Amino acid sequence: MKKYDVLVVDDEPANLQKLKRTLHGEFTVYEAGGGEEALQILRRQPVAVIITDQRMPGMSGVELLRKAIEVCPDSVRIILTGYTEVEDLMDAINQGHVHRYITKPWEPFALKEAVKRELESWELRRENERLAGELQTANAMLSRENFSLKQEVEVLRDQEKSFVFKSRAMADLLKLLDRVVKTDSTVLIQGETGTGKELLARYIHNRSLRREGAFIPVNCGAVPADLIESAFFGHRKGSFTGASDDRKGYFELADGGTLFLDEIGEAQPDLQVKLLRVLQEGEIFRVGGQKARKVNVRIITSTNRNLGQMVEQSRFRQDLFFRLNVFAIHVPPLRTRPEDVLVLAEYFLRRIGERLNKPVQGFEPDVLARLQAYSWPGNVRELENEVERLIILSDADQTITVEMLSDRLRLGDWKPDRPGDLKEQLAEMERQLILKALKEHRNNKTQTAEALGITRQTIIAKLKQYQERQF
Numbered sequence: 071m072k073k074y075d076v077l078v079v080d081d082e083p084a085n086l087q088k089l090k091r092t093l094h095g096e097f098t099v100y101e102a103g104g105g106e107e108a109l110q111i112l113r114r115q116p117v118a119v120i121i122t123d124q125r126m127p128g129m130s131g132v133e134l135l136r137k138a139i140e141v142c143p144d145s146v147r148i149i150l151t152g153y154t155e156v157e158d159l160m161d162a163i164n165q166g167h168v169h170r171y172i173t174k175p176w177e178p179f180a181l182k183e184a185v186k187r188e189l190e191s192w193e194l195r196r197e198n199e200r201l202a203g204e205l206q207t208a209n210a211m212l213s214r215e216n217f218s219l220k221q222e223v224e225v226l227r228d229q230e231k232s233f234v235f236k237s238r239a240m241a242d243l244l245k246l247l248d249r250v251v252k253t254d255s256t257v258l259i260q261g262e263t264g265t266g267k268e269l270l271a272r273y274i275h276n277r278s279l280r281r282e283g284a285f286i287p288v289n290c291g292a293v294p295a296d297l298i299e300s301a302f303f304g305h306r307k308g309s310f311t312g313a314s315d316d317r318k319g320y321f322e323l324a325d326g327g328t329l330f331l332d333e334i335g336e337a338q339p340d341l342q343v344k345l346l347r348v349l350q351e352g353e354i355f356r357v358g359g360q361k362a363r364k365v366n367v368r369i370i371t372s373t374n375r376n377l378g379q380m381v382e383q384s385r386f387r388q389d390l391f392f393r394l395n396v397f398a399i400h401v402p403p404l405r406t407r408p409e410d411v412l413v414l415a416e417y418f419l420r421r422i423g424e425r426l427n428k429p430v431q432g433f434e435p436d437v438l439a440r441l442q443a444y445s446w447p448g449n450v451r452e453l454e455n456e457v458e459r460l461i462i463l464s465d466a467d468q469t470i471t472v473e474m475l476s477d478r479l480r481l482g483d484w485k486p487d488r489p490g491d492l493k494e495q496l497a498e499m500e501r502q503l504i505l506k507a508l509k510e511h512r513n514n515k516t517q518t519a520e521a522l523g524i525t526r527q528t529i530i531a532k533l534k535q536y537q538e539r540q541f
C-alpha cells in the first residue's frame with residue numbers, strides 16, 4: 071500500500087504518543103491536540119485518514135469529523151470511543167460522517183489493521199467512482215442532445231467515406247445485402263481485421279428504414295465487467311456510487327435505430343447471457359429500475375473470429391450464436407480481390423490528399439504492380455495507412471515511386487509474417503499463382519487447370535481450402 075498521510079487527534083498527550091508510535095513507519099503521521107488545531111492542519115494539508123478521540127474539551131470527535139468533511143471531503147474518518155458511548159455515534163455513522171469507530175482500549179495491531187482495511191475499501195470506492203465517471207462521460211457523449219450533432223457528423227463522414235470496390239466478390243456481397251437492408255433482420259458480419267466490417271454496418275444502417283435513427287457502435291470487448299449492466303441497459307439515479315443521474319444504456323440510445331455490437335467474439339460470458347435475454351424478451355431493465363422498457367433496436371454484429379468454431383469450443387454461447395447468425399455475411403480479405411486494391415489506392419490518394427491538403431499526382435506503374443502483388447494481411451486498413459504514409463513522404467504534385475514504399479511492399483512479399491517456414495512460403499506462392507492464373511482466365515477453372523498443368527479437381531479443392539483458410 072502507498073504511504074498515506076494520517077492525522078491523529080487526542081487531547082491526552084500520552085494517547086497521542088501511542089497513536090503516533092503505532093502508525094509511524096507505514097504512514098506519514100500528523101498530530102493535533104484538539105479539534106481547532108486539527109482543522110488548521112487539514113486546511114494546509116489534506117490527509118487520507120483522520121483518527122480522532124471522541125471525548126475532547128471544546129470540540130467533540132464527531133463535531134470535528136463533520137467539520138473536516140468541508141475542508142477535506144475525500145478522507146477516511148475514524149473515531150476512538152468508549153464502549154458505552156457508541157450509541158451517540160450511530161447518527162453520524164448512518165449519515166456517513168464517520169466511517170468506523172474503534173472502542174477503547176485499543177490494540178496497536180488491531181488499530182493498524184482497521185486503518186488499512188478502511189483505506190482498501192476507500193481505494194476501491196475511488197476506483198468505482200472513476201469508472202462510473204468514465205462511463206458517464208461516454209454516455210454523455212452519446213446523450214440525445216449531443217446525438218443529432220454526432221449523427222450529422224457521422225453522415226457527412228459517411229458521404230465522404232464511400233464504400234469503394236470494383237471486384238465481383240464485393241458486388242455480389244452488396245447485392246446479397248440489399249435483400250436485408252430494408253428488413254430488421256440481425257446481420258452478422260465476419261471477416262479478417264481491416265476488411266471494412268464497420269463501414270459495411272454503417273452502409274446497412276444508412277440504407278435501412280432506420281436511417282433517421284441512431285447508429286450506436288459498441289466495442290463488446292472494451293466495456294469493463296462491472297459496468298456492463300449499466301452501459302448496456304442504463305441506470306437509475308443513485309443505484310450505485312457515482313450514479314448521479316438517470317442514464318440511458320446503449321440499447322435505449324439505439325432505440326429506433328441500429329446497435330452495432332462490434333467484436334462480439336470478445337464478449338464475456340456475463341455479457342453474452344445478458345444480450346441473449348434482451349434479444350429474447352425485447353425489453354430491458356435499467357440498473358436500479360423496476361420497470362421493463364421495450365426497445366426497438368436492430369442488431370448488427372461483427373467479429374474477426376470464427377464464431378462457429380468458438381461455439382464448438384464452448385467459448386461462445388450456442389443459443390446467442392443462433393440469435394445473431396440470422397443473416398451472416400463474410401467480407402473477403404483484400405488479397406482475394408486484387409481488383410479492389412487499385413481503386414481503393416486511388417480513392418485513398420484523393421481523399422487523404424484532400425484531408426492533408428497535399429494533392430499528389432498518382433502512382434508510378436511499378437508501384438501499382440507492387441500494391442497489387444502484396445498480400446495485405448491488414449487488409450484495407452493497411453492499404454489506407456500505407457497510402458497516408460506515402461502522401462506524407464511525397465511532395466505536392468509529385469508522383470509516388472517504388473523507393474517510397476514501405477520495405478515489406480518494396481522487397482516483395484512471400485509471407486512476411488513468418489519467414490523461414492518453407493512449406494508455408496511455397497503454399498503461399500502456389501496460392502498466388504493459382505489466383506493470378508484464375509484471374510487471367512476470367513475464373514474459368516478448366517482453362518486455368520490446363521494452363522497450370524493440373525486437374526480441374528485440384529483447383530476446386532485448393533479454392534475450397536483457401537476459403538476455409540480465410541478463417
Ligand SMILES: Nc1ncnc2c1ncn2[C@@H]1O[C@H](COP(=O)(O)OP(=O)(O)OP(=O)(O)O)[C@@H](O)[C@H]1O
Binds near residue numbers: 235263264269373450
Ligand atoms: N470498401 C471500402 N471502401 C472504402 N474504405 C474502406 C473500404 N473497406 C474498408 N475501408 C476503410 O478501411 C478502414 C478499416 O475498415 P473497418 O474499420 O470498417 O474494418 P473492420 O473490418 O471493422 O476492422 P477490424 O476488424 O479491425 O475492426 C476504415 O478506415 C474504412 O473506412
Ligand SMILES: [Mg+2]
Binds near residue numbers: 267268332
Ligand atoms: Mg471494426
